Amino acid sequence: QVHLQESGPGLxxxxxxxxLTCIVSGGSISSYYWSWIRQPPGKGLEWIxxxxxxxxxxxxxxxxxxxxxxxDTSKKQISLKLSSVTAADTAVYYCARFVGWNxxxxxxxxxxxxxxxx
Amino acid sequence: DIQMTQSPSxxxxxxxxxxxxxxxxxxxxxxxxGWYQQKPGKAPKRLIYGASSLQSGxxxxxxxxxxxxxxxxxxxxxxxEDSATYYCLQHNSYPRTFGQGTKLEIK
Numbered sequence: 001q002v003h004l005q006e007s008g009p010g011l012x013x014x015x016x017x018x019x020l021t022c023i024v025s026g027g028s029i030s031s032y033y034w035s036w037i038r039q040p041p042g043k044g045l046e047w048i049x050x051x052x053x054x055x056x057x058x059x060x061x062x063x064x065x066x067x068x069x070x071x072d073t074s075k076k077q078i079s080l081k082l083s084s085v086t087a088a089d090t091a092v093y094y095c096a097r098f099v100g101w102n103x104x105x106x107x108x109x110x111x112x113x114x115x116x117x118x
Numbered sequence: 119d120i121q122m123t124q125s126p127s128x129x130x131x132x133x134x135x136x137x138x139x140x141x142x143x144x145x146x147x148x149x150x151x152g153w154y155q156q157k158p159g160k161a162p163k164r165l166i167y168g169a170s171s172l173q174s175g176x177x178x179x180x181x182x183x184x185x186x187x188x189x190x191x192x193x194x195x196x197x198x199e200d201s202a203t204y205y206c207l208q209h210n211s212y213p214r215t216f217g218q219g220t221k222l223e224i225k
Contacts (some may be wrong), residue, residue, distance in 0.1 A: 103209055
């Protein structure tokens with residue numbers, strides 16, 4: 001059974017870069033799309049972007065200038081970098097898998113909380 | 119971006135009831151819609167994909183319908199464990215967009 005595990009610093013200072021990783025276990029990273037989605041405390045879900053295992057990406061235009069998603073297939077790892085963070089970037093960050101380009105996420109990680117504060 | 123308008127924002131129902139949650143897309147999305155259930159402190163869990171296909175392992179009391187711009191999630195024979203927030207997600211175009219969520223309380 002495929003399992004996703006996010007990890008990274010729980011606290012990031014304003015203007016710095018948020019860096020998270022997602023480890024895929026129990027299944028292949030190849031042939032799938034891997035996305036990042038976030039949820040501010042008490043609020044709804046926001047799509048950040050995705051990466052295909054081959055490396056092609058698509059980002060939410062609202063975050064595009066600050067987001068980089070990368071993949072390391074040898075480590076079965078997906079990474080998220082979000083630069084110039086502010087308090088508005090405080091959220092639970094989820095990684096999630098989807099099967100086809102025209103599909104929605106079917107498997108989610110448990111999420112990791114990131115707080116932006118000095 | 120496609121806007122997803124979900125209603126109601128909250129509802130309260132009793133065990134055994136049937137409830138319906140609606141999602142409206144700002145433009146046609148064929149049947150490219152999923153429904154997700156999220157319990158406090160947990161990741162969302164997919165219930166429905168392709169507007170009406172039941173995710174494996176999900177109880178059959180959950181059902182979805184609709185196409186184009188209007189979609190519904192129906193939960194029949196409500197159970198205490200159905201207390202959660204429900205979200206729709208359009209997977210027709212990028213960026214993917216979610217509805218605002220519906221918080222379901224079981225009386």
